[in-house]
Amino acid sequence: MPKSNALTEPFLQPRPAVIKDPSKASGEYKQKKRAKNVSGTLSRIWKYLARRKLKLGLVLFMVLISSALALLGPYMIGIAVDNYLSGEGTFWGMGWVRFLIVLGVVYFLGPITMFLQSVWMIEIAQETVYRMRVDLFSHLHKLPIPFFGKRQQGELMSRVTNDMENVSATLNSSAIQIFSSILILFGTLGVMLSLSPLLTLLTFIVVPLMAIGMRWITRRTGPLFKERQSNLGDLNGYIEETLSGQRIIKAFSQEDRVKQEFAVRNERIRLSGFWAQTISGMIPKLMNSLNNLSFALVAGLGGILAINGQVTIGVIIIFVEYARQFTRPLNDLANQWNTLLSAIAGAERVFEIMDEEVENKDEGKAVKLDHVEGEVKFEHVSFGYDEGRSILSDISFEAKPGETIALVGPTGAGKTTLIQLLSRFYDTSSGKITIDGQEIGTIQRENLRSHMAFVLQDTFLFEGTIRENIRYGRLDATDEEIEEAAKLANAHSFIVRLEDGYDKKLTNGGSGISQGQKQLLAIARAMLADPAILVLDEATSSIDTVTEIKIQQGLQRLMKGRTSFVIAHRLNTIRQADQILVLKDGGLLEHGSHEELLEQGGFYSGLYNGLYNGQDMQEEAGD
Ligand SMILES: Nc1ncnc2c1ncn2[C@@H]1O[C@H](COP(=O)(O)OP(=O)(O)OP(=O)(O)O)[C@@H](O)[C@H]1O
Numbered sequence: 001m002p003k004s005n006a007l008t009e010p011f012l013q014p015r016p017a018v019i020k021d022p023s024k025a026s027g028e029y030k031q032k033k034r035a036k037n038v039s040g041t042l043s044r045i046w047k048y049l050a051r052r053k054l055k056l057g058l059v060l061f062m063v064l065i066s067s068a069l070a071l072l073g074p075y076m077i078g079i080a081v082d083n084y085l086s087g088e089g090t091f092w093g094m095g096w097v098r099f100l101i102v103l104g105v106v107y108f109l110g111p112i113t114m115f116l117q118s119v120w121m122i123e124i125a126q127e128t129v130y131r132m133r134v135d136l137f138s139h140l141h142k143l144p145i146p147f148f149g150k151r152q153q154g155e156l157m158s159r160v161t162n163d164m165e166n167v168s169a170t171l172n173s174s175a176i177q178i179f180s181s182i183l184i185l186f187g188t189l190g191v192m193l194s195l196s197p198l199l200t201l202l203t204f205i206v207v208p209l210m211a212i213g214m215r216w217i218t219r220r221t222g223p224l225f226k227e228r229q230s231n232l233g234d235l236n237g238y239i240e241e242t243l244s245g246q247r248i249i250k251a252f253s254q255e256d257r258v259k260q261e262f263a264v265r266n267e268r269i270r271l272s273g274f275w276a277q278t279i280s281g282m283i284p285k286l287m288n289s290l291n292n293l294s295f296a297l298v299a300g301l302g303g304i305l306a307i308n309g310q311v312t313i314g315v316i317i318i319f320v321e322y323a324r325q326f327t328r329p330l331n332d333l334a335n336q337w338n339t340l341l342s343a344i345a346g347a348e349r350v351f352e353i354m355d356e357e358v359e360n361k362d363e364g365k366a367v368k369l370d371h372v373e374g375e376v377k378f379e380h381v382s383f384g385y386d387e388g389r390s391i392l393s394d395i396s397f398e399a400k401p402g403e404t405i406a407l408v409g410p411t412g413a414g415k416t417t418l419i420q421l422l423s424r425f426y427d428t429s430s431g432k433i434t435i436d437g438q439e440i441g442t443i444q445r446e447n448l449r450s451h452m453a454f455v456l457q458d459t460f461l462f463e464g465t466i467r468e469n470i471r472y473g474r475l476d477a478t479d480e481e482i483e484e485a486a487k488l489a490n491a492h493s494f495i496v497r498l499e500d501g502y503d504k505k506l507t508n509g510g511s512g513i514s515q516g517q518k519q520l521l522a523i524a525r526a527m528l529a530d531p532a533i534l535v536l537d538e539a540t541s542s543i544d545t546v547t548e549i550k551i552q553q554g555l556q557r558l559m560k561g562r563t564s565f566v567i568a569h570r571l572n573t574i575r576q577a578d579q580i581l582v583l584k585d586g587g588l589l590e591h592g593s594h595e596e597l598l599e600q601g602g603f604y605s606g607l608y609n610g611l612y613n614g615q616d617m618q619e620e621a622g623d
Pocket of ligand 1: 149410
């Protein structure tokens with residue numbers, strides 16, 4: 001049996017329902033804003049940042065310089081005024097021209113250092129987030145199928161996009177701004193105290209008022225912003241749901257109802273957004289007023305102190321400037337703090353995924369099979385998705401290389417589950433499954449799956465050309481091999497009739513081609529992969545007779561010489577199978593060829609002789 005080296009089609013889990021209201025649907029979403037382990041998360045972010053230690057050092061150096069320059073400018077002006085008034089004529093030992101030049105340099109260098117620190121920090125931030133994104137994405141793809149079964153797709157998406165974006169934005173500016181704000185704040189305080197403790201006290205008298213005012217406002221805006229976020233999530237979920245359910249909405253003429261529901265959700269955002277923005281818009285006004293109050297106090301009381309000779313005019317000028325200056329970092333700190341906390345929470349959510357155990361964690365000692373004949377054995381296999389609920393129990397059978405095994409049974413009997421165990425998307429609870437005598441638990445998962453191909457009912461096509469989609473079966477296949485596979489699969493004739501032939505671009509999961517054509521492509525893909533073991537889920541949807549015949553022919557060629565497991569719906573397929581496994585309630589009820597089972601006169605023969613009069617065996621079995 002030839003060997004393939006690529007999985008032909010991911011064994012898709014059914015798409016989880018879209019979150020209607022993320023704040024309700026997932027407890028996790030609610031906790032999103034707060035990190036549980038801030039120091040642990042910060043140290044992990046640091047590990048990424050530390051790769052650019054040198055540049056980071058430069059950034060910090062620039063922050064120090066720019067903060068020092070921000071303090072120096074007003075200080076120099078104050079000194080100059082004092083020295084001028086006292087008629088000293090020199091300023092720090094300099095003539096006024098030199099002094100002005102130095103002052104000019106101080107004010108000129110300030111923005112330059114800020115520009116440099118910001119550009120370098122953006123570079124570090126973008127690289128850090130780039131690496132984190134790469135790690136997260138590659139980790140996501142190593143996670144086992146059960147992980148995806150338990151998670152909301154939208155929620156996972158939001159971690160890769162929103163949370164990463166949050167981290168990115170914060171690293172870009174907030175982190176450095178917070179650091180610089182703290183430096184300026186303490187620097188200002190230090191210089192002020194050294195000049196006049198009394199004036200410092202006067203200047204800072206407004207700080208508690210600011211704190212009280214800010215607290216009053218944020219207490220009101222906090223819940224409003226949260227509500228707005230949650231409403232936004234709700235609206236996003238609704239838009240996603242209605243877009244993916246477009247056909248159903250149109251088919252049931254639900255457009256008006258959908259519009260009304262959208263309007264209700266949209267209105268909720270408008271209201272919460274209005275109040276959140278209006279109340280938070282009061283912050284700058286409050287800050288401004290208190291700033292002016294501080295200015296008046298320093299100017300007025302400072303004047304009295306100056307008359308009494310306790311401080312100089314220059315010192316008052318320095319204080320007036322600083323008073324204006326220190327509210328900015330205070331403001332920044334208040335603004336950036338929340339952003340920082342939410343970014344840490346976002347990073348934590350990203351790391352949470354990275355900490356999930358990967359599928360091939362302990363595969364170091366696992367074997368790799370270069371060649372597979374296709375002998376498959378199930379020995380007393382039992383399994384349950386959740387503890388305490390058995391789905392398959394004590395299944396035993398043997399498939400010889402090249403045989404076709406039809407899986408028959410009512411809906412929910414466990415046919416898909418059996419296939420999932422064979423491809424090790426899930427591991428058995430007890431018993432063992434072997435391929436060519438090798439227990440599958442001891443084979444590297446990727447290697448195991450490379451010997452299998454899947455043709456499922458719902459063919460998944462990626463955005464790209466038809467050629468690329470077939471090549472998914474084996475990435476190193478030549479164009480000739482792709483065409484050869486398409487010919488064998490009976491897909492070639494329809495492909496060449498398309499406008500761009502093999503180069504036709506497929507979008508939206510292959511919206512431009514029919515269901516039957518999609519299946520032909522899936523067969524071509526599997527043909528190209530050339531696996532020893534094949535998994536087929538026969539389509540139940542009705543396809544026109546000509547295409548149906550083409551699919552059947554393609555499948556016959558594909559199955560030839562390969563061990564094939566078919567979740568069979570067509571009587572023909574079932575009749576021709578070497579073995580039929582009749583599953584019922586998770587157990588192997590009957591097992592044998594079509595003739596043997598008819599002779600047994602059991603469930604299968606009952607189905608066949610009595611109930612069966614249509615096309616779909618599984619449907620009848622379920623009734
Ligand atoms: N990811 C899962 N987690 C929990 N239970 C599951 C999961 N997938 C399937 N089940 C349950 O396992 C049982 C068997 O499902 P399975 O999909 O194997 O049946 P099936 O025979 O393939 O049905 P159908 O013919 O309808 O596709 C069902 O009761 C189903 O609810």
